[in-house]
Amino acid sequence: AEDKIIFGLTSEELNDPNKxxxxxxxxxxxxxxxFGPPACGKTMTLVRLTRYLRREGYIISPIxxxxxxxxxxxxxxxxxxxxxxxxxxxxxxTSRISFMLVEVIRNGRRICQILEAPGEYYFNPQSPNDxxxxxxxxxxxxxxxxxxxFMVEPDWRDEVDRRNYVNKIQKLKVKLRPRDKTIFL
Numbered sequence: 575a576e577d578k579i580i581f582g583l584t585s586e587e588l589n590d591p592n593k594x595x596x597x598x599x600x601x602x603x604x605x606x607x608x609f610g611p612p613a614c615g616k617t618m619t620l621v622r623l624t625r626y627l628r629r630e631g632y633i634i635s636p637i638x639x640x641x642x643x644x645x646x647x648x649x650x651x652x653x654x655x656x657x658x659x660x661x662x663x664x665x666x667x668t669s670r671i672s673f674m675l676v677e678v679i680r681n682g683r684r685i686c687q688i689l690e691a692p693g694e695y696y697f698n699p700q701s702p703n704d705x706x707x708x709x710x711x712x713x714x715x716x717x718x719x720x721x722x723x724f725m726v727e728p729d730w731r732d733e734v735d736r737r738n739y740v741n742k743i744q745k746l747k748v749k750l751r752p753r754d755k756t757i758f759l
Contacts, residue, residue, distance in 0.1 A: 583672065584644065591695055591707035595642050596673070598716045603677070604686040605718040609746075610725030611739065612693035619725070619759065620674060620690045624659050633679040634659075637687065640675035648673060686721075689713065702738035706746075714746070720754045722746075 587593045598605065608616040624634045636652035643649070651658070651674060674690045695707050706714070713720075724743055730736045750756075 591709070594695075594707060594709040596675075596709045596712060597639055598675075598687075598713065598718060599637070599639055600677075600684060600687065601717045603684045603718065604721060605713070605716065606686055606688045606721045606723060607713060608688065608690045608723050608725065609696050610693050611697045611699060614693060614725040614727060616690050616693060616725055617674075619723075620676070620688060621659055623688065624676065627678060631680070632685070634676050635679075637675045637677050641673055687718075697739050697742045699732075699735045699738065702735075702742060714749050720750070721757060722750070722754060723757045723759050726758055
């Protein structure tokens with residue numbers, strides 16, 4: 575399988591995912607985490623959800639301080655978020671998204687935050703037993719209420735990959751707080 579390029583990470587972060595830094599500054603607004611293996615549809619779900627929510631009158635915008643300022647790819651994605659969301663071929667634009675945290679606002683109030691991050695660090699079929707890197711543990715341990723959206727592939731034919739993914743979710747489940755919710759998509 576071809577490895578996906580994870581844009582915006584420093585060479586140090588690419589070599590050691592435990593060096594990846596993220597910041598969840600708003601610890602009150604619920605956090606919706608799109609969780610799944612690489613190329614399962616997390617980014618397209620974010621695109622489609624953004625389009626839908628905007629049609630319903632919500633304001634969706636990137637949270638700029640989620641990644642450090644040295645991640646110029648993240649800055650560029652924040653700057654071009656509206657263009658990417660509105661493109662006819664949004665799937666092509668999503669190839670450059672590695673991390674994205676957006677806020678959902680209604681009537682001037684932040685309703686929630688939606689997080690999209692590289693699936694390679696949630697579940698990598700080539701290394702199914704790798705522990706979650708520190709930034710995933712930062713997300714798990716933040717005080718926000720969380721809604722975990724587990725992406726599943728109904729036609730996942732490889733029995734071993736499917737079983738390993740279920741095991742990864744089970745390992746995560748023991749770390750979830752009782753008030754966390756889960757959705758299987």
